[in-house]
Amino acid sequence: MAVIEVKNLRKSYGEVKALKGISFDVKQNEIFGLIGPDGAGKSTLIRILNSLILSDEGHVSVMGKDPNKQYQYIRNHIGYMPGRFSLYEDLSVKENLEFFATIFGTTIKKSYNLIKDIYQQIEPFNDRKAGALSGGMKQKLALCSALIHYPKVLFLDEPTTGVDPVSRKEFWQIIKGLHQHNITIIVSTPYMDEADLCDRVALMNDGEILRIDTPQNVASSLGKTLYALETNEGNYKLIKALREYPYMDSVFPFGEKLHYTDQRENDISSELNSYLKDKGFSKISIERIASNTEDVFIRLMNNQKQ
Amino acid sequence: MDSEKIIETTKLTKAFGDFKAVNEISFDVKKGEIFGFLGANGAGKSTAMKMLTGLLSPTSGEATVAGFDVFTQQEKIKKNIGYMSQKFSLYDDLSLLENIKFFGGIYGLSKEQLNERGNTMIERLGLSDVRNKLLKEVPLGWKQKIAFSVATLHQPKIVFLDEPTGGVDPITRRQFWEMIYEAADNGTTVFVTTHYMDEAEYCNRISMMVDGRIAGYGSPKELKSDFNSENMDEVFVKIARGENYKLQ
Numbered sequence A: 001m002a003v004i005e006v007k008n009l010r011k012s013y014g015e016v017k018a019l020k021g022i023s024f025d026v027k028q029n030e031i032f033g034l035i036g037p038d039g040a041g042k043s044t045l046i047r048i049l050n051s052l053i054l055s056d057e058g059h060v061s062v063m064g065k066d067p068n069k070q071y072q073y074i075r076n077h078i079g080y081m082p083g084r085f086s087l088y089e090d091l092s093v094k095e096n097l098e099f100f101a102t103i104f105g106t107t108i109k110k111s112y113n114l115i116k117d118i119y120q121q122i123e124p125f126n127d128r129k130a131g132a133l134s135g136g137m138k139q140k141l142a143l144c145s146a147l148i149h150y151p152k153v154l155f156l157d158e159p160t161t162g163v164d165p166v167s168r169k170e171f172w173q174i175i176k177g178l179h180q181h182n183i184t185i186i187v188s189t190p191y192m193d194e195a196d197l198c199d200r201v202a203l204m205n206d207g208e209i210l211r212i213d214t215p216q217n218v219a220s221s222l223g224k225t226l227y228a229l230e231t232n233e234g235n236y237k238l239i240k241a242l243r244e245y246p247y248m249d250s251v252f253p254f255g256e257k258l259h260y261t262d263q264r265e266n267d268i269s270s271e272l273n274s275y276l277k278d279k280g281f282s283k284i285s286i287e288r289i290a291s292n293t294e295d296v297f298i299r300l301m302n303n304q305k306q
Numbered sequence B: 001m002d003s004e005k006i007i008e009t010t011k012l013t014k015a016f017g018d019f020k021a022v023n024e025i026s027f028d029v030k031k032g033e034i035f036g037f038l039g040a041n042g043a044g045k046s047t048a049m050k051m052l053t054g055l056l057s058p059t060s061g062e063a064t065v066a067g068f069d070v071f072t073q074q075e076k077i078k079k080n081i082g083y084m085s086q087k088f089s090l091y092d093d094l095s096l097l098e099n100i101k102f103f104g105g106i107y108g109l110s111k112e113q114l115n116e117r118g119n120t121m122i123e124r125l126g127l128s129d130v131r132n133k134l135l136k137e138v139p140l141g142w143k144q145k146i147a148f149s150v151a152t153l154h155q156p157k158i159v160f161l162d163e164p165t166g167g168v169d170p171i172t173r174r175q176f177w178e179m180i181y182e183a184a185d186n187g188t189t190v191f192v193t194t195h196y197m198d199e200a201e202y203c204n205r206i207s208m209m210v211d212g213r214i215a216g217y218g219s220p221k222e223l224k225s226d227f228n229s230e231n232m233d234e235v236f237v238k239i240a241r242g243e244n245y246k247l248q
Helices: A042-049 A071-077 A093-103 A108-125 A135-147 A165-181 A192-197 A215-219 A235-243 A269-278 A293-305 B045-052 B074-080 B096-106 B111-124 B140-152 B170-185 B220-226 B232-240
Strands: A002-013 A016-027 A031-035 A057-062 A078-081 A153-157 A184-189 A200-205 A208-213 A226-230 A248-254 A257-262 A285-289 B005-016 B019-030 B034-039 B060-065 B081-085 B158-162 B189-193 B205-210 B213-218
Touching: A002 A042, A002 A184, A016 A042, A016 A057, A016 A184, A016 A200, A016 A208, A031 A042, A031 A165, A031 A192, A042 A057, A042 A153, A042 A184, A071 A078, A078 A135, A093 A108, A093 A135, A108 A135, A108 A165, A135 A153, A135 A165, A165 A184, A165 A192, A165 B232, A192 A215, A192 A293, A200 A215, A200 A293, A208 A215, A208 A293, A215 A293, A226 A269, A235 A248, A235 A257, A235 B170, A248 A293, A248 B170, A269 A285, A293 B170, B005 B045, B005 B189, B019 B045, B019 B060, B019 B189, B019 B205, B019 B213, B034 B045, B034 B170, B045 B060, B045 B158, B045 B189, B074 B081, B081 B140, B096 B111, B096 B140, B140 B158, B140 B170, B170 B189, B205 B220, B205 B232, B213 B220, B213 B232, B220 B232
Parallel strands: A031 A184, A031 A200, A078 A153, A153 A184, B034 B189, B034 B205, B081 B158, B158 B189
Antiparallel strands: A002 A016, A002 A057, A200 A208, A226 A257, A226 A285, A248 A257, B005 B019, B005 B060, B205 B213
16 A cells, blocks of 8 residues: 555746656555755655645645645654754753653653664663754654654655764664554665665656666666776776777776776677776776666766756 | 875874863875775764864874964964865855855965966866856856865865765766866875765775774775775774774
């Protein structure tokens, strides 16, 4: 059953088209990732779904309700953690939680089972003001507050942006943990590698959805043989040399190596090897590798521009 | 690579009361190097950067940046470095060229220098046709290029980039790194922080801070082999969790 249905959704701010007619659905109990850079339309989409802003055009249904009209039902049954910390800095950890519990007509005790794993990490700081918490703890408090009324659908808007790799991993473990409580989770992120942690993802850029699928299917949908290249010379010179290669299809840095695709379909490792040798490179390593989400995203973005 | 040292620190420390935000860090950055400055949130990176850019006085230790002392020559440091942060502070209502000239002027360039370098820069960026467009009308990738250009217009020996690519799409991110490569190729030293671990691999050497100390220091290849890891993400996690704790 689809918990969220979106058909041909459009939203503009003046002349800026934030969403250009997107369609997708989210199934019960899925972790659904909105993957894309700033300006892709992720936050706009989340705000429309959770009834904070009105759409211009298109059909949207969240738990069978229309966010433009039945927003009270929606607001009572969703949790929302915005990108920017928006709890009360002058209230303590416990006061913040009690405040949100009261608003939703519940208590910390009633929701304890759901928030336990996260809350226990900040409970020792119950009396500390939220403003004095570290970034990681603020995030955990914000998540507890978003869960306090046992929502059916949880929206997390860029929970890991600007967060170091270790804290990011911890946060994703928490998200995975929520899964067992039968909560549908919509999470946005600019980090392409986080796609792999979702059940399904929508790659978004410039107000459009470039692809929707499982992360495995997205990653393997490059449609080109991908090579990883490395030489003794450093990547800057290697990129320049490859750009001059007449059969080059695409080349860009990826970690310590370069990712390269060729216009020809057959295995071109040896031809490429001799070209680079002629250019004075040595210790050339050319390896066929599996593509990942970011490779596919880059390709789709280039197609979108054309 | 030249062996001239653009940054050199010995036991550099900043204490706030009893808390040592930066605890005796020692490292150096060579001329023309791309140096990645990594660490977990709250590890002391920002405090260390503030000392290195002349914004905060250290408590103890020694350090020079571009040949100037971080204790006694902070104003000289500020004039002789470039700085760009994620929230680059350009003016939306000025054109691309006006932004470049404005900031160049602040750094004390003469009118002739501003005209010459401003125009050369705009040409090199391939933005000649749009030089008079307002900043707010151009895509993020261009703004980023302008911000980087502004930070290097006065030809500093070193430019500090504080999470320059946060939230930026994967293509623009890579174009930006090409600018960094080019600058380094021309002898500018680049000091950069990032949370993207694939970008850490683009650096010649990196240091990684944990709890105010430098817990990992070397080239990405060395660190990967030291920590027996496939990639920098793994290295980061291992260092931050205190495995194989390797002090300099």
